Amino acid sequence: MSTLTTLPNPDAFEDPNFDPVEYINCHFSDEQSLQSLDALSEVISQRLVQVDQHILPAVEVQATMGARAEQGLTATRTSMESLCSKVKEIKQKADEAESMVVDICAEIRALDTAKQNLTLSIKCLRWIQMLENALTGLSSAASAEDYQQCTSLMDAAKQLLVHFEDQQDVPRIRAMSAQLNALRTDLREKVMEKFTKIQLEKGVPANFGDVCTLVSLMGEETESEFTKNFLKTQLDGYRRSFRSGEEVGRLCHTEKRYQWFRRFLNEFEENVGRVAPSKWNLPQELAVEFCLITHADLTQELQVEPNTVETLVSSLSKTLAFEKELSSRWKAADSKGQGQSSTDEADAEELNALSEAERIKRKYKKHAKQKQKAERREQTSIDASAKIDAKLTSLKKYKYNGLIAPCFENSMAVYISFEDCQLAETVEKLLSEETWGPSSADSSEGMVDNTEVLSSAVDLLIYIRGSLKRCSELSRGQTLCAMHKVWGKHLVSYATKVSAQIPAKVTEKDDRLLCLIVNTAEYWLTSIGHLSAEIQSKIDELLVQQISFEAEADAFSAMLHRAIRALIRSIEGKLEPVLNDMLKINWTQVTSVGDQSGYTAAVAQILMGRAGAFAKYLSPTHLRFFCDKFAASFAYKFTQCFYKCKRISDNGCQQLLLDTQCLKKTLEGMPLAGNPERISGAAMESHEKIVQVEMRRPEHLLKLLLLPAVDREAVGQYVANVPRPSVPEFIRIMELKGVKRVDIQPLIDLLSLNKKVSKTEPVFEDDDQHCKDSSILEDWKRKWKAVKPSLIGGLSD
Numbered sequence: 081m082s083t084l085t086t087l088p089n090p091d092a093f094e095d096p097n098f099d100p101v102e103y104i105n106c107h108f109s110d111e112q113s114l115q116s117l118d119a120l121s122e123v124i125s126q127r128l129v130q131v132d133q134h135i136l137p138a139v140e141v142q143a144t145m146g147a148r149a150e151q152g153l154t155a156t157r158t159s160m161e162s163l164c165s166k167v168k169e170i171k172q173k174a175d176e177a178e179s180m181v182v183d184i185c186a187e188i189r190a191l192d193t194a195k196q197n198l199t200l201s202i203k204c205l206r207w208i209q210m211l212e213n214a215l216t217g218l219s220s221a222a223s224a225e226d227y228q229q230c231t232s233l234m235d236a237a238k239q240l241l242v243h244f245e246d247q248q249d250v251p252r253i254r255a256m257s258a259q260l261n262a263l264r265t266d267l268r269e270k271v272m273e274k275f276t277k278i279q280l281e282k283g284v285p286a287n288f289g290d291v292c293t294l295v296s297l298m299g300e301e302t303e304s305e306f307t308k309n310f311l312k313t314q315l316d317g318y319r320r321s322f323r324s325g326e327e328v329g330r331l332c333h334t335e336k337r338y339q340w341f342r343r344f345l346n347e348f349e350e351n352v353g354r355v356a357p358s359k360w361n362l363p364q365e366l367a368v369e370f371c372l373i374t375h376a377d378l379t380q381e382l383q384v385e386p387n388t389v390e391t392l393v394s395s396l397s398k399t400l401a402f403e404k405e406l407s408s409r410w411k412a413a414d415s416k417g418q419g420q421s422s423t424d425e426a427d428a429e430e431l432n433a434l435s436e437a438e439r440i441k442r443k444y445k446k447h448a449k450q451k452q453k454a455e456r457r458e459q460t461s462i463d464a465s466a467k468i469d470a471k472l473t474s475l476k477k478y479k480y481n482g483l484i485a486p487c488f489e490n491s492m493a494v495y496i497s498f499e500d501c502q503l504a505e506t507v508e509k510l511l512s513e514e515t516w517g518p519s520s521a522d523s524s525e526g527m528v529d530n531t532e533v534l535s536s537a538v539d540l541l542i543y544i545r546g547s548l549k550r551c552s553e554l555s556r557g558q559t560l561c562a563m564h565k566v567w568g569k570h571l572v573s574y575a576t577k578v579s580a581q582i583p584a585k586v587t588e589k590d591d592r593l594l595c596l597i598v599n600t601a602e603y604w605l606t607s608i609g610h611l612s613a614e615i616q617s618k619i620d621e622l623l624v625q626q627i628s629f630e631a632e633a634d635a636f637s638a639m640l641h642r643a644i645r646a647l648i649r650s651i652e653g654k655l656e657p658v659l660n661d662m663l664k665i666n667w668t669q670v671t672s673v674g675d676q677s678g679y680t681a682a683v684a685q686i687l688m689g690r691a692g693a694f695a696k697y698l699s700p701t702h703l704r705f706f707c708d709k710f711a712a713s714f715a716y717k718f719t720q721c722f723y724k725c726k727r728i729s730d731n732g733c734q735q736l737l738l739d740t741q742c743l744k745k746t747l748e749g750m751p752l753a754g755n756p757e758r759i760s761g762a763a764m765e766s767h768e769k770i771v772q773v774e775m776r777r778p779e780h781l782l783k784l785l786l787l788p789a790v791d792r793e794a795v796g797q798y799v800a801n802v803p804r805p806s807v808p809e810f811i812r813i814m815e816l817k818g819v820k821r822v823d824i825q826p827l828i829d830l831l832s833l834n835k836k837v838s839k840t841e842p843v844f845e846d847d848d849q850h851c852k853d854s855s856i857l858e859d860w861k862r863k864w865k866a867v868k869p870s871l872i873g874g875l876s877d
Contacts, residue, residue, distance in 0.1 A: 093127070107120065204243075207240050207243050207244070208252070208256075210236070210240055211237060211240040211241065211256055212256070214233045214236045214237040214240065215237060215256060215259050215260060215263065217229070217233050218230060218233040218234055218237060218260075218263050219263060221233060222263060222266060222267050222270070225270075227271075227287050227290040227291050227293075227294050228287070228290040228293075230267060230290075230294055231290060231293050231294045231297055234260075234263075234264065234267075234294070234297055235297055237260050238260070238297075241256070241257060241260065244257075264298060267294065267298075268298060268302055271291055271294065271295060271306065272305070272306065272309065275288065275291050275306075275310070276306060276309035276310045276313055277313055278310070278313065280314055280344070280347060280348055280351060280352065284351045284352060284355075288352070288355055288356075289355035289356070292355065292356045292357055292360070293357070296357050296359075296360075303360065307360055307362065307365060310362075311362070311365055311366050311369050312369065314344075314348065314366060315366075315369060315370060315373060317344075318337075318340065318341070318344070318370065318373065319373065321340065322336075322337055322340075322377060324377065324380055324381070324384070329377065329381065330381060330385060331378065331381045331382065331385060331387050331391055331392070331395050332387075332391050332394075332395070334378065334394075334395040334398055334399065335395075335398050337374055337377075338398065338399075338402045341367075341370050345363060345366065345367065348362070348363060348366060349363050361478070363410075364410060364478045367406050367409075367478070367480065368478065368480070368483070371403075371406075371480060371483035371484050372483065374484050375483060375484045375486075375487050378395075378399075378484065378487045378488075379487040382487065382488065382490070382491040383491075387491070387494065388494075389494055389495055389498040392488070392491065392492070392494055392495055393495060393554065395488070396485065396488045396554050396555075397553070397554065399484050399485050399488070400485055400553070400554070402484070403480045403481050403482070403483060403484060403485060404481065406480040407478075407479060407480045407481055410478065485555075486557070488554075488555070489555065489557055489558055489559060492554075492555065492558075492559040492562075495554070495559070496559065496562050496563060496566060499547060499551070499563060499566060500566045500569075500570075503543070503544075503547065503566065503567070503570045504570060504573075506540065506543050507540065507570050507573060507574050507577075510535075510536035510539050510540055511536055511574075511577055511578075513536070514534055514535065514536045515535070516534070516581060516593050516596070531599060531699055532596060532599060532697065533596060533599045533600040533603045534578070534596050534597070534600045536574075537574075537600045537603055537604060540574060541604075541607050541611075544567050544571075544611065545611075545614075547563070547567070548563075548567075548611070548614065548615065548618075551563045552618045552619075556618055556619055556620050557619075557620050557623065558623070560615065560618065560619050560623075561619060561623045561626055561627070564615050564627055567611075568629055568631060568632050571604070571608065571629075571632045571635070571636075572631060572632055572635045575601075575604070575632070575635035575636050575638070575639045576635065578597060578600065578639060579597075579638065579639045579642050579643075581593065581597070582594065582597065582642050582643060582646050583646070585653075586646045586647070586649050586650040586653065587650065587653075588650065588693075590646070590650065591647070591650065591693055591694065591697065592697055594643045594646050594647050594650075595643075595647075595694060595696075595697030595698050595702075596697065597639065597640075597642075597643040598640060598643045598644060598647075598698060598702050598706075599697070599698070599699070599702065600639075601636045601637070601639045601640035601643065602640065602699075602702065604632075604636045605633060605636050605637070605640075608629040608632050608633060608636075609629075611629070612627055612628070612629050615627050644705070644706055644709055645709075647694065647706055647710075648706075648709060648710050648713050650690070651686065651687065651690050651710065652713070652714075652717065654686045654690065655683060655686055655687075655714075655717075658679050658682045658683055658686065659679070659683075659717070659718075659721055661679050661682075662677070662679045662721060663721060663724055663725065665677070667725055667727070667728040667729060667732030667733075667735075667736070668726075668727045668728065668729045668732060668818075669729075670729060670731040670732040670735050671731060672731065673731060673734040673735050673738060674735075676738055676739055676742045677735065677739050679739075680739050680742045680743055680746075683743060683746065684742070684743075684746040687746055687747070687750055687753075688746070688749070688750065688753045689753075691703070691707065691750040691751070691753035691754075692753040692754035694706060695753060695754055695755065695758065700751075700758050700759050700763070703751055703758070703759075704751045704759055704763055704766075704767055707747070707750045707751045707767060708767060708770045710747075710750070711747045711750075711767075711770055711771045711774045711775075712770075712774045714743075714747065714774075715774040715775050715777050715778060716777070718740075718743070718778050719777050719778045719781060722736070722778065722781055722782070722816070723812055723816070725816065726816075727815075727816055727817070727818050728782075728785055728816050728817070730785075730786055733782045733783075733785045733786050734786075736778075736782050737779065737782050737783075740775060740778050740779055740782065743775070744771060744772070744775045747771045747775070748767065748768045748771050751763075751764065751767055752764070776801070777802075777803075780797075780801035780802065781802075781813065783797070783801075784797055784798055784801070784813055785813065785816060785817055792827070792830065794827065795810075795827055795830050795831050798810055798813070798831070799831070799834055799836060799837065804838065805831075805834075805836060805837045805838070806837060806838040806839070807828060807831060807832065807837060807838070807839045810827070810828070810831055810837075811824060811828065814827070
């Protein structure tokens with residue numbers, strides 16, 4: 081191998097991390113590699129010679145550059161010292177210039193302050209001179225009664241005094257302020273004395289408008305006093321013409337009062353309203369003053385003079401019409417605001433019609449102008465809005481409804497008494513003309529309506545609604561509240577008189593009448609709810625809680641119950657012979673239990689026939705309601721038949737249980753008699769549950785009779801299954817089984833230990849408690865509370 085190929089790269093010596101030991105170990109790793117030692121040594125020596133040759137010129141250059149660097153550093157230091165001296169000199173001159181500027185500015189400020197003080201002094205002298213001239217002119221104008229000149233001079237004097245608000249301690253300023261107040265007081269007295277006594281009949285002075293402007297300038301207190309005295313004087317003629325004791329002042333001539341004021345108001349608006357400041361609202365204030373005077377006069381007339389109903393109603397109607405006329409006479413209008421809005425809309429349309437470049441150009445031109453006038457325009461807008469709001473407020477506050485009419489409230493007893501008598505006569509007339517429905521035989525020949533009610537009920541409701549409309553047009557306060565009691569009283573009377581038509585002994589001919597009464601009762605229970613909502617929507621809010629028809633609802637609920645009870649009695653009368661046949665059967669001699677007894681078929685025929693007949697006249701709801709009540713009554717009567725038997729054997733009990741199941745099926749099917757689709761599935765399920773509950777009484781009694789005679793279990797079964805257990809009833813049950821009194825005594829002693837068991841309740845109490853329905857009114861109240869808000873909302877709309 082050649083020696084040169086084994087030599088290392090000379091650049092390896094330039095590595096800052098060069099390690100000689102590692103370098104030698106790398107190239108001489110074994111003995112054979114030592115053969116190239118001399119060659120390597122020679123190469124390294126040559127490398128050293130080359131390095132020395134490179135270092136020597138660099139050392140020479142370095143020596144030369146060091147001298148030059150020292151010279152440059154010296155020159156730089158000299159330049160810096162020169163620069164620092166120049167900066168110091170410049171700073172000194174700047175301080176001197178600043179001192180000079182401060183001195184000059186101080187002199188300028190002094191001159192400017194002197195100029196401002198001099199200008200203000202000149203202005204103050206001018207203002208004082210102008211104020212003296214204004215006060216002198218005001219005094220002369222006041223003496224000459226030149227109120228137009230007085231207005232302008234007083235306004236100028238007030239504006240000039242504003243500049244001296246902080247100098248009131250200066251004697252001259254204080255004296256001029258006192259002089260202005262004295263002149264204002266003198267003018268006020270003259271105006272009050274002369275112009276508040278003006279009467280429209282004698283003409284209005286030509287300078288009245290100037291006087292009004294002057295009064296407006298004097299402040300709100302002076303304005304209020306002036307307008308009050310002026311309006312009071314204008315109505316002196318009205319007071320004289322319609323004073324108490326005069327024929328024209330009587331209640332029957334109320335319309336003449338309003339005719340007089342209409343004519344006077346037109347003249348007033350033409351002669352005074354057009355010259356007086358609009359913010360005074362003199363025509364509106366005059367109308368208020370007239371209403372207050374008329375209210376006092378009519379109150380006195382109503383207390384002194386007895387009036388007929390026609391006169392009272394006529395006067396009240398004309399008063400209400402007059403109040404409505406005044407309320408609609410003046411309308412608040414914001415014409416200025418509307419004009420500004422339309423101007424903005426026109427500008428927007430014009431901009432939209434331009435091209436994009438023209439719109440931008442127009443926009444920036446307009447922006448330059450708006451920027452200069454922004455504050456002034458904003459202040460003007462605020463002032464205009466304040467004036468418009470003040471004007472709208474002043475116009476809206478005039479509501480004339482209720483300024484005169486309330487004086488009639490305390491005298492409406494005559495009207496209420498009249499309506500009371502008229503309603504009583506109407507009720508009597510309607511009941512006397514009532515046909516009370518044709519017989520069942522006649523009704524079968526024509527159309528049958530299961531929602532038909534008594535014609536008198538419909539006519540009476542129409543009359544009451546008409547009476548409500550008449551009354552609400554006259555009063556929405558205590559009179560309407562009192563009338564609602566009158567209507568309620570006659571509704572109760574109507575319900576009582578209709579209930580009196582229910583016969584004590586009911587026959588099939590009375591079916592139509594009884595069904596009409598049921599429908600009529602439900603009709604009124606619904607109608608009085610709507611009637612109550614309508615009254616509450618019209619009456620004053622404070623009296624809404626006093627509107628109630630609960631007593632009337634109770635009366636019609638009682639009427640409904642009596643009619644249902646009469647229908648039940650009519651069926652019970654038909655069932656009485658069949659149940660008597662049942663009692664004739666000797667239940668102790670029944671040897672086997674077979675099919676249902678013969679009387680059950682007769683009962684089923686009667687029940688389904690009568691239910692089908694009632695279905696022609698009753699709605700499905702009322703028919704199901706009747707069937708529910710009849711099931712309770714029949715269960716009670718059927719149970720009482722057991723007690724009338726002398727004795728019932730076990731086979732007899734089994735047969736009666738079978739008959740009870742047949743009768744239960746008949747009772748469950750009564751609502752569907754003649755029409756299986758009449759009642760909905762949910763309603764039928766409810767009816768079937770009621771029948772099952774009511775028929776448990778005879779079932780439990782028969783099951784007790786089947787228990788061993790002296791078994792202690794009979795006592796527990798009796799207490800658990802009988803709603804009102806009693807000792808006498810238990811004794812009777814044991815007697816039906818034929819148990820002797822001696823054997824009954826231990827069971828009685830055991831039964832007496834139970835606190836639920838009564839010891840004195842009779843067994844054969846003829847009680848119709850199961851037919852009474854105390855929940856009818858409560859059900860109606862719940863329905864009414866749910867529908868009442870929507871009814872009131874609809875009526876108010």
